Amino acid sequence: MSVIKRPAVAAVATALILLFPFAPVPDFWITQLNYIGLFSLVVLGLVLLTGVGGLTSFGQAAFAGVGAYATGYLTTVMGLSPWLGLAAGLAITLVLALVIGALTLRMSGHYLPLATICWCLALYYLVGNLESLGKYDGLLGLPALTLGDFSFQSERRIYLLIWLAALLAALAVTRLLDSRPGRIMRALNTNRGGGSTMPEAMGASTFRHKLVMFVIAALLAAVSGWLYAHMQRSVNPSPFGIKFGIEYLFMAVLGGIGTVGGAFAGAALVKLAEDQLKVWLPVLFGGSGNYEIIVFGVVLVLVLRFAPDGLWPLASRILSRWLPARAARSVDEAAPPLASREHPQPGAPLLAVRTIRKAFGGLIAVNDISFEIRAGDIVGLIGPNGAGKSTTFNLVSGVLPLTSGEVELLGQRVDGRGSREIARAGLSRTFQHVKLVPEMTVLDNVALGTYLRTRSGTVRAMLRLDKAEEAQARAEALRQLRRIGLAEQAHELAGNLALGPQRLVEIARALASDPSLLLLDEPAAGLRHKEKQALAEVLRQLKAEGLSLLLVEHDMDFVMKLTDRIVVMEFGRHLMEGTPAEVQASPAVRAAYLGAEA
Numbered sequence: 001m002s003v004i005k006r007p008a009v010a011a012v013a014t015a016l017i018l019l020f021p022f023a024p025v026p027d028f029w030i031t032q033l034n035y036i037g038l039f040s041l042v043v044l045g046l047v048l049l050t051g052v053g054g055l056t057s058f059g060q061a062a063f064a065g066v067g068a069y070a071t072g073y074l075t076t077v078m079g080l081s082p083w084l085g086l087a088a089g090l091a092i093t094l095v096l097a098l099v100i101g102a103l104t105l106r107m108s109g110h111y112l113p114l115a116t117i118c119w120c121l122a123l124y125y126l127v128g129n130l131e132s133l134g135k136y137d138g139l140l141g142l143p144a145l146t147l148g149d150f151s152f153q154s155e156r157r158i159y160l161l162i163w164l165a166a167l168l169a170a171l172a173v174t175r176l177l178d179s180r181p182g183r184i185m186r187a188l189n190t191n192r193g194g195g196s197t198m199p200e201a202m203g204a205s206t207f208r209h210k211l212v213m214f215v216i217a218a219l220l221a222a223v224s225g226w227l228y229a230h231m232q233r234s235v236n237p238s239p240f241g242i243k244f245g246i247e248y249l250f251m252a253v254l255g256g257i258g259t260v261g262g263a264f265a266g267a268a269l270v271k272l273a274e275d276q277l278k279v280w281l282p283v284l285f286g287g288s289g290n291y292e293i294i295v296f297g298v299v300l301v302l303v304l305r306f307a308p309d310g311l312w313p314l315a316s317r318i319l320s321r322w323l324p325a326r327a328a329r330s331v332d333e334a335a336p337p338l339a340s341r342e343h344p345q346p347g348a349p350l351l352a353v354r355t356i357r358k359a360f361g362g363l364i365a366v367n368d369i370s371f372e373i374r375a376g377d378i379v380g381l382i383g384p385n386g387a388g389k390s391t392t393f394n395l396v397s398g399v400l401p402l403t404s405g406e407v408e409l410l411g412q413r414v415d416g417r418g419s420r421e422i423a424r425a426g427l428s429r430t431f432q433h434v435k436l437v438p439e440m441t442v443l444d445n446v447a448l449g450t451y452l453r454t455r456s457g458t459v460r461a462m463l464r465l466d467k468a469e470e471a472q473a474r475a476e477a478l479r480q481l482r483r484i485g486l487a488e489q490a491h492e493l494a495g496n497l498a499l500g501p502q503r504l505v506e507i508a509r510a511l512a513s514d515p516s517l518l519l520l521d522e523p524a525a526g527l528r529h530k531e532k533q534a535l536a537e538v539l540r541q542l543k544a545e546g547l548s549l550l551l552v553e554h555d556m557d558f559v560m561k562l563t564d565r566i567v568v569m570e571f572g573r574h575l576m577e578g579t580p581a582e583v584q585a586s587p588a589v590r591a592a593y594l595g596a597e598a
């Protein structure tokens with residue numbers, strides 16, 4: 001085992017970067033690195049927004065423009081300090097990002113990218129036509145940045161500010177991704193099978209998390225614009241147009257859009273390659289022209305084809321042969337337990353479903369269904385295919401709105417509320433199609449379930465003020481994994497597990513929210529015999545611990561052995577309710593199943 005640890009490698013790399021301008025290197029390289037640092041700041045925002053959150057933006061250059069023009073105007077026209085320029089740039093960016101985000105982030109698919117293109121174009125033409133901002137010539141004569149008597153006038157000096165900002169941003173984004181809000185952000189990417197259903201069921205507002213990512217990405221771009229303006233000592237619209245918006249996205253994709261290291265790799269590769277290509281391509285092809293754009297297009301296609309995760313993950317896989325292995329973060333099992341909710345006494349009313357109905361157009365999928373669950377009950381919901389079980393489940397858990405009827409959980413009416421609020425009221429669930437974050441560890445996936453029992457937000461996460469609470473959340477996750485017999489796999493990636501253990505991880509995640517009622521949607525579907533046995537064992541143990549369960553399941557054998565009571569549905573209607581023995585003996589149930597099989 002290597003004696004060198006990864007943090008030591010990172011510390012040495014950071015020191016080398018910050019000491020670079022003190023070495024006798026030509027100014028050319030300082031300039032190059034300044035640009036790379038500035039670009040990295042913007043691309044880091046894209047890593048968070050696009051790579052992690054799956055929200056594509058072509059408009060980051062425009063936010064850089066806001067940062068640059070705010071300071072440009074305040075320092076040249078109004079004669080104010082560049083630091084006020086920074087504050088104003090960040091404030092304007094914050095407001096703009098909140099407004100644009102609020103308008104566009106609820107849209108799905110291609111609307112957000114289109115909106116960001118429009119916004120980028122609009123800002124470009126706006127500043128290019130405003131007399132007060134110098135039209136297309138821009139603003140000249142910005143002052144150098146100063147701190148007390150120290151002036152960041154030369155490129156070598158501003159290098160320190162640029163790289164300090166870029167490295168601090170990288171640290172903040174890394175910390176954020178490994179935190180309570182970060183886990184939710186990583187679960188959002190629909191391109192990787194994520195979405196809003198699972199995070200909402202864990203009690204998190206997906207819109208809010210998307211907005212936070214959008215704002216952070218915009219603020220990072222604005223800081224880059226501010227630094228750029230004071231490095232150039234002038235601003236004009238061209239670096240903030242759509243061409244740069246696309247180029248930032250290109251850097252992110254080339255470097256590795258889901259990784260912090262990819263932001264730096266992408267920025268460096270594009271900047272260095274662009275300069276070289278600008279020199280060599282005209283020599284090769286003769287004449288002048290933007291040939292590098294063609295080369296970039298070809299390279300992008302090749303990267304997407306052969307290294308779709310980008311070059312940084314590829315390089316780090318190769319480098320990991322020589323670098324020390326990443327140590328699994330230990331779990332402090334002595335951390336104090338998270339606060340627990342007050343659970344109802346056994347036998348107390350828990351869930352009351354009263355004449356709930358769901359119509360999809362003319363089809364009544366759930367037709368006036370009623371049943372009750374008392375604390376400590378294990379209730380099964382069965383019926384032939386298309387009987388309306390999943391729809392009932394989704395109505396109770398708030399994924400679908402009711403057409404009519406009432407749902408009461410622990411004495412509170414919850415019909416008409418979304419799944420987030422129902423989760424808060426004490427209900428947790430698993431999904432028929434497993435919804436784990438495959439590139440997160442099993443432990444982190446389970447820690448996602450502690451969302452409602454913890455409080456730390458984005459700023460606390462970025463400043464690492466959430467250490468104590470994170471230790472509690474991780475200890476709770478390990479406790480739940482031990483409860484379902486998967487503690488050994490805590491540090492594996494969830495995507496590497498087979499379906500059976502994945503379903504168990506979903507149960508552990510639901511348990512981590514300390515629910516009063518657990519809803520399991522076809523937990524045995526697709527499992528092999530041995531996996532089913534392991535699952536049944538876990539559920540029997542939960543039953544012995546007094547947990548209340550509602551279970552939708554196809555496997556009759558599985559349901560009969562486990563439940564206290566069974567509700568049978570057919571064609572959306574309530575067919576019968578009784579003990580497993582009563583249901584098994586019922587001619588009506590047999591006829592319904594035989595009819596379904598016929």
Ligand SMILES: Nc1ncnc2c1ncn2[C@@H]1O[C@H](COP(=O)(O)OP(=O)(O)OP(=O)(O)O)[C@@H](O)[C@H]1O
Pocket residue numbers: 360363365383384385386387388389390391392
């Ligand atoms: N979003 C929807 N829009 C229109 N019809 C729907 C929708 N969801 C379900 N249905 C219909 O409602 C009926 C009940 O479906 P549901 O999925 O609840 O049944 P199920 O008992 O869970 O079936 P399975 O066991 O096959 O999962 C079916 O006829 C289905 O086609």
